Amino acid sequence: MDKQQERYIRDHWKVKYNKNGYPHVQQGWVLPPDRMSEYDPFILMADDWFKRGTFSDHPHRGFQTITYVIDGRLEHTDNNGGHSVLHAGDVQYMNAGSGARHAEEAVDDDLIHTLQLWLNLPKELKQTESSYQNVYVEDAPKVDIEGGYLRVYSGTVANTSGPMNSLVPINMVELYLKEGATYSLELPRNHNGHVYMLQGELEFAENVTLQKTEVGLLSYDKLADDKETDKLKITAHERSRVLIYTGKLIQEPVVARGPFVMNTEEEIKEAFNDFRLGKFGLSSQE
Template sequence: MLKKINSSNMGSSDLGWLKSKFHFSFAEYYNPDNIQFGVLRVINDDLIQPQTGFEMHPHRDMEIITYVINGELTHGDSMGNRNTITRGHVQYMSAGTGVFHSEHNLGNDILRLLQIWIYPNKYGLTPNYGDYRFNWEERKNKWFHMVSGIDGNAPVKIHQDVNIYSLDLDEGKEINFPVKTGRQAYLVQIEGTSIINNIELTDRDAMEIVEEELTINAVKQSHFLIIEMKKTT
């Protein structure tokens, strides 16, 4: 099963300093038929103006992954962490029993990022944070496995049976991705244009996949993120 999600049909918000596309119900965007996909609860595609950001605020019982597309993201939290990451880098926070954090764009350019929330496999975990400065070339014309469950082999490990891959595919190149029996996946066309199983995706579009292999052709240079997980009934 494949279902294209056109970016023009997603929720949106414009606060001036922050412009967002909501893949799932979030903030003022509420659609009872679009709350989550499996254990994936949130994907927000955010554009944050320079010298602005999210002030200190709380979270709990959620696995939060942030993927930077362009610009600089500076993180601070109540655990004493403060770090800045840039394009292609990832930060991970297990909110667990509760944590306060802030996220700012202290650079001179617009910051674009994907904010991803995933339900944990159990509640009441000890809060945790990490950031990972991956080499861009690791995803050049190949799937780069960035995130896995605790028992997986990706650099970032979260408390859920989920795998997250990124890919930068050159124009004219083709690649496959198998979504196996008992599994489902959510793909984001971050940048570029592609044809996936005869369906065209452009910047910021997405696709739900259940138990089906993908054949991806890059019509233009294409940047993807795919979140693969156990199928839910």
């Protein structure tokens, strides 16, 4: 494979954090919302430390969330009667669809640390029924590779499929490499995506080195066929962990206001009105 067909980091930055005080102790934008046009099919990604009371009962419509627990215990309740507690390495997938109402809380006096990624829905799926899926760390297949491992949460990577049932095709992988190890990760060529460093220092495609709390946007070819792939070469300068997310572009207008992501301003107004009229159901905490 020639150099032009290999993945590389097209932009990168270190996440800046705001110290908000109690209960939303600290927050940083991994993918700042003011650049969302660059992330399609993703919208934003937040890195949050919080205590109970930060993300109590609230609504969503028109997109999906993927929440990765870094540390602490995350309690989830929703107006469909769902309840669960997630721990480090666990992931929750939510399809807000036509209307979800839920709460994401720290358990007891925990300080919870999470990453939440917003994933868009195409217009024809924005009115689907809301749903939730927990992907526990032990249920995400672990693939041993030379000098490390892959944990596959979603999509098919290294001939291994993850258990997440996303409505749009995405890959979510955690990669661990020992110091000095190198791995070439095969990805769909027409997928946009990004990497986020959890630990250590990694060199990508021999052109960019990233450390903890740094993010890199991946190159892609939106005209490539769905079956075409390319590889992202990754080398560890020290023992490292990184999350890698990729997805096929939706290429539709995006209007995001508060907890709603739709295609037009009129649809956003309708979402706020429907919530005020009680069409999202009772509080998830009642």
